Amino acid sequence: MINLPHPYVQDLMKDPLNFEHMIDEIPIGVLILDMDRRVVFLNRAFEAMSGFSPLMAHGVQCHNILRSAACISNCPVLSGKDDNRSICCESDMINLDRQRLPIRMTNAPILDNNNNIKGFIETIEDIRNIQKLDGEKSAAYSFANIVGRSPQMEKIFQTLPVLAQSDSSILITGETGTGKDLVAEAIHQTSSRESGPFIKINCGALPETLLESEIFGHQKGAFTGAVENKPGRFKLAHNGTIFLTEIGDLPLPLQVKLLTFLDDKIIYPLGSTKGFKANVRIIAATHRNLEQMVAANRFRKDLLFRLNVARIHLPPLRDREGDIRLLIDYFFNNYRQQLDKNINGFSKDSLMVLLNYRYEGNIRELKNIVEYAVNVSTGSSIEPHQLPSYLFDSPLANAEPDQFATEAISFEYKDDGLPTSATADNHIDTKQTWPSVQRKMILDALTKTNGKKNEAAKILGWGRSTLWRKMKLYNILS
Amino acid sequence: MIHKLTIPIFHEEIAPRFDLATEVLIILLSTGNIIEEKKTIVLPRSSADDLCHLLLAENINTIICGAIEEEYYQFLKWKKIDVYDSVAGKWSKAFDRWQKKCLNSGDILSERSIEGKNV
Numbered sequence: 066m067i068n069l070p071h072p073y074v075q076d077l078m079k080d081p082l083n084f085e086h087m088i089d090e091i092p093i094g095v096l097i098l099d100m101d102r103r104v105v106f107l108n109r110a111f112e113a114m115s116g117f118s119p120l121m122a123h124g125v126q127c128h129n130i131l132r133s134a135a136c137i138s139n140c141p142v143l144s145g146k147d148d149n150r151s152i153c154c155e156s157d158m159i160n161l162d163r164q165r166l167p168i169r170m171t172n173a174p175i176l177d178n179n180n181n182i183k184g185f186i187e188t189i190e191d192i193r194n195i196q197k198l199d200g201e202k203s204a205a206y207s208f209a210n211i212v213g214r215s216p217q218m219e220k221i222f223q224t225l226p227v228l229a230q231s232d233s234s235i236l237i238t239g240e241t242g243t244g245k246d247l248v249a250e251a252i253h254q255t256s257s258r259e260s261g262p263f264i265k266i267n268c269g270a271l272p273e274t275l276l277e278s279e280i281f282g283h284q285k286g287a288f289t290g291a292v293e294n295k296p297g298r299f300k301l302a303h304n305g306t307i308f309l310t311e312i313g314d315l316p317l318p319l320q321v322k323l324l325t326f327l328d329d330k331i332i333y334p335l336g337s338t339k340g341f342k343a344n345v346r347i348i349a350a351t352h353r354n355l356e357q358m359v360a361a362n363r364f365r366k367d368l369l370f371r372l373n374v375a376r377i378h379l380p381p382l383r384d385r386e387g388d389i390r391l392l393i394d395y396f397f398n399n400y401r402q403q404l405d406k407n408i409n410g411f412s413k414d415s416l417m418v419l420l421n422y423r424y425e426g427n428i429r430e431l432k433n434i435v436e437y438a439v440n441v442s443t444g445s446s447i448e449p450h451q452l453p454s455y456l457f458d459s460p461l462a463n464a465e466p467d468q469f470a471t472e473a474i475s476f477e478y479k480d481d482g483l484p485t486s487a488t489a490d491n492h493i494d495t496k497q498t499w500p501s502v503q504r505k506m507i508l509d510a511l512t513k514t515n516g517k518k519n520e521a522a523k524i525l526g527w528g529r530s531t532l533w534r535k536m537k538l539y540n541i542l543s
Numbered sequence: 544m545i546h547k548l549t550i551p552i553f554h555e556e557i558a559p560r561f562d563l564a565t566e567v568l569i570i571l572l573s574t575g576n577i578i579e580e581k582k583t584i585v586l587p588r589s590s591a592d593d594l595c596h597l598l599l600a601e602n603i604n605t606i607i608c609g610a611i612e613e614e615y616y617q618f619l620k621w622k623k624i625d626v627y628d629s630v631a632g633k634w635s636k637a638f639d640r641w642q643k644k645c646l647n648s649g650d651i652l653s654e655r656s657i658e659g660k661n662v
Contacts, residue, residue: 105657132559403592
């Protein structure tokens with residue numbers, strides 16, 4: 066079992082000082098390394114940034130903990146080792162939440178009484194906020210990284226900055242993939258707590274017993290396996306924001322504990338009688354209907370009232386008039402640049418398919434579809450057979466067709482500079498349903514290939530049996 | 544049935560970052576986890592996109608890697624690849640654990656020492 070040291074600072078004041086507490090209070094990440102660049106100690110700010118606790122990192126090579134690009138290409142510790150100088154560089158790191166964070170690292174040697182190097186101290190600053198000051202922030206039709214221009218989204222964009230400046234608890238609701246996480250982060254980044262940590266907890270991802278220790282922390286010896294004091298996410302989020310995602314999945318006993326915290330703002334780690342007064346703003350999110358859960362006694366009414374100080378409801382993508390086209394263009398441009406592809410855009414048929422699809426997975430699903438299409442496309446435009454095949458197979462594709470067909474033609478009646486192309490094409494029959502489009506696609510492919518089913522199936526991107534099945538479905542078989 | 548496992552490596556260790564790896568180990572296993580083939584591919588440059596393409600082209604079933612961004616993690620999951628991420632230490636140790644079905648994402652398998660002393 067690993068024994069963590071509890072070091073003291075001698076001779077600075079009359080009594081020895083608690084070193085751990087001292088570096089924990091520094092608001093930027095601090096790593097202390099030995100001569101072999103192994104982690105001797107890390108502070109609370111680094112733990113919040115990276116996800117690694119002092120126990121997890123103890124004695125491990127720092128490149129496996131910091132996981133920065135600089136560690137691999139040009140280790141700053143090695144660069145400054147020979148001439149005792151400190152080195153500052155900008156790089157990035159990937160934390161345990163799989164987030165890539167831009168960072169500024171400053172590295173300096175630790176010397177003994179005789180000026181011999183005994184180790185290194187490294188400070189790590191999260192510079193997301195500085196980098197965000199670029200043009201991205203002022204991009205049209207967006208707030209932080211949220212894109213949209215539908216009336217529903219415009220209303221949200223107007224509300225978000227006001228809510229961000231307040232310190233009230235916020236409840237974000239909406240279907241999966243609507244951007245709840247993005248909104249929560251945007252609120253934190255534009256609030257007065259932006260320099261503090263933003264800690265996310267997925268209430269549905271951990272079993273109840275682990276969740277309690279993860280959220281509120283535990284005292285050494287509180288239960289079997291509690292070999293060190295764990296600060297808990299609330300303590301790590303001190304002076305920042307805590308984001309409780311999937312709050313609807315929070316077990317009832319923990320709802321009571323959270324309620325107690327919301328009342329007196331003091332957390333009691335598991336097994337401890339000593340409380341910690343945490344200055345934390347709470348943002349909660351869920352895709353569940355909390356009112357219904359309250360009615361079914363699965364969510365506490367009083368907790369709902371405390372969280373529901375300000376509510377932001379993110380509409381599903383299918384209800385965001387005109388946003389599907391905007392987001393298709395947005396993601397298309399992103400992936401085209403990222404993948405360095407020379408594609409002009411989606412063909413009319415592909416756009417028709419995309420604009421009429423239901424997007425149960427909302428923006429996340431649309432993003433994945435566009436990424437896939439840009440990846441597999443080889444020509445100058447993306448054709449329907451280069452879209453994921455489930456778009457054609459899914460019964461959802463032709464569910465409530467009339468409702469979705471309106472999305473495709475809604476641009477025609479607007480005079481506000483909305484994108485044109487397929488949506489504004491005159492030839493699109495507004496009464497067309499997905500089966501009729503698909504029937505036409507099959508007939509077109511068969512005409513092109515002089516009735517050769519094998520070649521037609523290739524053009525459509527289907528297997529021969531899928532084509533045969535669909536031909537049978539649409540009565541094309543003679 | 545052939546199972547293909549890949550590990551982005553840095554010398555003898557698992558590369559700390561998926562997107563910065565320039566060397567990839569591919570292990571082909573037949574039924575009963577018998578190693579049929581082991582090959583190392585050296586990439587011309589480090590790129591997470593290129594690595595994802597390679598994994599799809601090689602029909603990889605499992606990947607053991609270090610830090611990986613959420614976007615690529617979700618993409619690989621979506622492509623039905625088993626991902627064991629944030630694993631640190633010697634690749635041989637991680638592979639051994641995987642064979643024994645006791646490897647988890649986040650496992651730190653490297654030796655721990657401070658100032659030359661094991662801790």
